[in-house]
Structures are given as structure tokens and as C-alpha cells.
Amino acid sequence: MRSFYYIIMAIITSLSASAQNPDTIFLKNTLEAHPELFSHILNHPTHNEIQILYTQIDRDEHNVPHFTSYSYRLNANHYFYPASTVKLPMAIFALEKLNELNIKGLNKETVMKTDSSFAGETKMLADTLSDNRLPSVEQYIKEILLVSDNYAYNRLYEFVGRAEINNKLKKYGFLNTRIVGRLAIGDGGEGARHTNAIDFYKGDKLIYHKPVQYDPKDYPMHPDNMLQGKGYLDKNDKLIMQPFDFSEKNIYTIADMQMVLKRLLFAETFPKDQQFNLKPDDYKFIYHYMSMFPTESKNPTYKSPDYYPAYCKFLFYGGDSTAVINPDIRIFNKVGDSYGYDIDNAYIVDFKNKVEFILTAVVQSNDDGIYNDNRYEYKTVCLPFMKNLGQLIYQYELSRTRKHLPDLSKFKFKY
Numbered sequence: 001m002r003s004f005y006y007i008i009m010a011i012i013t014s015l016s017a018s019a020q021n022p023d024t025i026f027l028k029n030t031l032e033a034h035p036e037l038f039s040h041i042l043n044h045p046t047h048n049e050i051q052i053l054y055t056q057i058d059r060d061e062h063n064v065p066h067f068t069s070y071s072y073r074l075n076a077n078h079y080f081y082p083a084s085t086v087k088l089p090m091a092i093f094a095l096e097k098l099n100e101l102n103i104k105g106l107n108k109e110t111v112m113k114t115d116s117s118f119a120g121e122t123k124m125l126a127d128t129l130s131d132n133r134l135p136s137v138e139q140y141i142k143e144i145l146l147v148s149d150n151y152a153y154n155r156l157y158e159f160v161g162r163a164e165i166n167n168k169l170k171k172y173g174f175l176n177t178r179i180v181g182r183l184a185i186g187d188g189g190e191g192a193r194h195t196n197a198i199d200f201y202k203g204d205k206l207i208y209h210k211p212v213q214y215d216p217k218d219y220p221m222h223p224d225n226m227l228q229g230k231g232y233l234d235k236n237d238k239l240i241m242q243p244f245d246f247s248e249k250n251i252y253t254i255a256d257m258q259m260v261l262k263r264l265l266f267a268e269t270f271p272k273d274q275q276f277n278l279k280p281d282d283y284k285f286i287y288h289y290m291s292m293f294p295t296e297s298k299n300p301t302y303k304s305p306d307y308y309p310a311y312c313k314f315l316f317y318g319g320d321s322t323a324v325i326n327p328d329i330r331i332f333n334k335v336g337d338s339y340g341y342d343i344d345n346a347y348i349v350d351f352k353n354k355v356e357f358i359l360t361a362v363v364q365s366n367d368d369g370i371y372n373d374n375r376y377e378y379k380t381v382c383l384p385f386m387k388n389l390g391q392l393i394y395q396y397e398l399s400r401t402r403k404h405l406p407d408l409s410k411f412k413f414k415y
Contacts, residue, residue, distance in 0.1 A: 030393075048381070049364040052071060053069060056397075060404060078223060080343070084153070087156075090165070093165060095285075108282075114198050121194065137159070145290050146289060146312070158196045173259075176256055178219040254362060315344040319335075328352035330348075332346065339371055340364045340382075350398075365378070
């Protein structure tokens with residue numbers, strides 16, 4: 001009888017969450033109540049490209065989560081560059097692909113050697129961050145979740161393939177999202193359509209060969225704000241005095257980001273055919289490394305001063321190397337920063353006080369209007385905003401009355 005209850009509640013919760021129009025007043029009033037923290041941003045909300053989606057989580061007597069969302073300037077038609085936030089769906093799709101191939105001996109630990117066959121492609125036959133110095137899907141996902149490694153993302157993009165990536169986005173209803181290229185290598189045009197051949201080995205034995213692929217499809221989307229600024233530096237560092245064009249780059253909206261996170265963390269609230277094709281161990285693996293600080297990892301190893309606990313924690317800690325870490329709080333998130341944009345998509349949990357909430361936000365600062373010059377106000381504008389926003393919502397959550405305290409044991413790990 002209880003299992004039937006869970007099924008019914010999952011369907012109801014999912015439908016109500018998808019149908020809900022977020023409240024647009026609460027966050028505006030909350031930010032305006034703290035001018036000492038947000039006056040600069042509030043005076044220039046358009047200039048700083050702010051969008052926020054905050055979701056409260058209330059559990060019933062069976063610990064089933066129910067969601068209530070609040071938004072600020074949320075607009076799926078207003079473009080922002082999603083940067084590394086696209087790496088989370090890529091990690092999910094890579095694990096899905098392994099499960100769907102269902103080949104004996106092929107799993108996330110299997111050695112993965114990437115070849116090259118088209119201009120601009122990169123071979124990857126070793127991974128110096130791995131204990132055995134060999135690459136694998138597991139190792140790449142760790143590197144993505146711990147420090148947002150670009151090369152790791154690019155290898156998974158090549159493994160899944162551009163067409164399959166965008167078919168999966170459509171399948172799961174992420175209709176305002178497209179992923180059409182690698183990161184940090186100027187990928188685009190024909191190069192982005194081609195993905196490398198990849199071989200998976202167990203010892204010297206070839207387990208699976210993924211051939212080169214070519215995706216002829218375009219994924220046209222036409223949000224506003226695709227032309228930005230007054231100039232940019234080209235690949236030769238020559239200043240071009242015309243707006244920078246984002247029209248061929250990845251698109252990933254705040255609402256879609258949060259829905260990916262919600263579907264990953266609370267799969268039981270979605271109908272079976274809308275759940276990711278992940279095994280229980282896949283979920284635990286992602287949760288574990290999503291919430292781990294880089295300095296806690298043994299394989300791969302990341303050491304200070306280059307890395308620090310808050311390295312990829314923008315909301316709540318502001319990515320601050322000197323941040324004092326609250327031992328009771330864990331943040332399950334994926335950040336992005338590029339072209340003056342800072343983005344964080346986070347589920348924040350306080351195990352001691354039984355607090356949980358989802359917060360997704362983007363902010364940009366590019367005062368000189370020039371792109372690719374590495375002169376963005378991350379440290380003075382974007383990251384302080386992210387920190388203050390996360391801390392403010394957390395303080396509100398501490399004071400918020402809950403009829404049923406959550407059982408958060410699903411998200412508690414040893415690090």
C-alpha cells in the first residue's frame with residue numbers, strides 16, 4: 001500500500017512542480033530589504049543580467065518532497081552564456097550511455113582512450129590525475145564535479161555525441177537548452193559536429209569501439225541578447241569593435257538547470273519514463289563527488305593553494321579561498337564562469353538544522369563591454385552577490401517553519 005502511495009505522490013508532485021508559475025514578488029522584496037548587500041545589483045539588474053530561481057522543499061509524513069518556487073527576473077528568452085553548468089547533464093548522459101550500451105565489461109571504470117581524426121580534435125590516451133594514469137568515464141566525471149575540468153567535459157561530449165546529447169535534452173523536456181560544442185578550445189562550426197573515435201579497454205582487450213560521428217543537424221534557437229558588448233578580442237588578440245556573437249554557443253536556461261538538478265536529486269518525484277536511466281550506484285556516485293570539496297578527494301588529488309574547499313561553491317561561499325566552511329552544510333551543485341557570467345545551480349543541505357533548498361542564479365559583470373579580454377568583475381561584483389544571495393536564503397530557511405522535518409540520510413556521505 002505504501003509503494004502505491006509513493007507512486008501517486010510522485011506523479012502529483014511532478015505535475016504540480018512543472019505546472020507551477022513561480023512567485024515573482026518574494027525574492028524582489030527579500031533583496032530590496034537588504035540594500036547593504038544588493039543595492040549595486042538592484043540598481044543595475046538588467047546590466048548585470050540577473051536571474052534567480054529559488055525552490056523551497058517541504059516533506060510530508062512519508063518524507064516525499066513537495067516544491068514551491070520563487071523567481072526573480074526569470075526569462076527563458078533572455079540569453080546568458082551557461083559556461084560549465086552544461087557539464088552536469090553531460091556527466092549524467094555519459095553514465096546513461098554506458099547503461100544503455102549494456103556491454104559486458106564496459107562501465108564507468110573501464111579504460112577510455114580517445115583518438116583524433118578531424119582538425120582540432122585531441123587525443124587522450126592518459127590521465128595524469130588518475131592513480132593508474134589512465135582515463136575513464138568515472139575519472140572524467142570526478143574531475144568535472146570537483147574542479148569543473150574542461151578537458152574532462154570535452155571527452156564526455158565526444159563519447160556521448162552531439163546528436164545524442166540534444167536528443168536526450170528533447171526527450172527529457174529541456175526544450176530551452178542545446179549543447180552544441182566543446183569548451184575552452186574555441187569549438188564551433190564543422191569541428192563541433194565531429195566527435196572522436198573512442199576505444200574502451202580491459203587490460204589489452206578491446207571492450208567497445210565508438211566510431212567517429214558527424215552530426216549534420218542544426219539546433220536553431222533565437223533568444224534575445226545573443227549579440228553582446230561593444231567589442232571583443234579575436235583568437236589573435238586583435239580588438240574587433242563590434243558586438244560579440246553568442247548565436248552558435250550552448251544554451252541552458254535557469255529553469256532547465258534547476259529541473260536537471262531536481263530530476264537528479266529527487267528522481268522519485270518524476271514518472272518512471274522521465275527519470276534518468278541511472279543505476280542506484282550512479283546516483284550515489286554523482287551525489288558524492290558533487291558535494292565533495294576538491295581538497296577532500298584522494299583520486300584525483302587537488303592541493304592548496306591552487307585548490308581549496310569553496311573552489312566551486314559560489315552560492316553561500318562566493319568561491320572564496322579564505323571561506324570558513326560550515327561542517328554541517330553540504331552543497332550539491334555545478335557552477336559556471338565565463339565571459340563575465342557567474343552561475344551556480346545548487347541544492348544546499350544543513351544536516352544539523354534539517355534545512356534543504358534549491359537555488360539557481362546567474363549574474364554578469366563586464367563593465368568595459370569587451371569580451372575575451374579577461375577583464376570581468378567576478379571578485380568585486382559577481383561572487384559577492386552569489387555569496388550574499390546564498391547566505392540570505394539560508395538564513396530565511398533556518399527561520400522557516402516545517403511541519404515535517406526531512407530525513408536527509410540519502411545525501412550524507414563520508415568524505
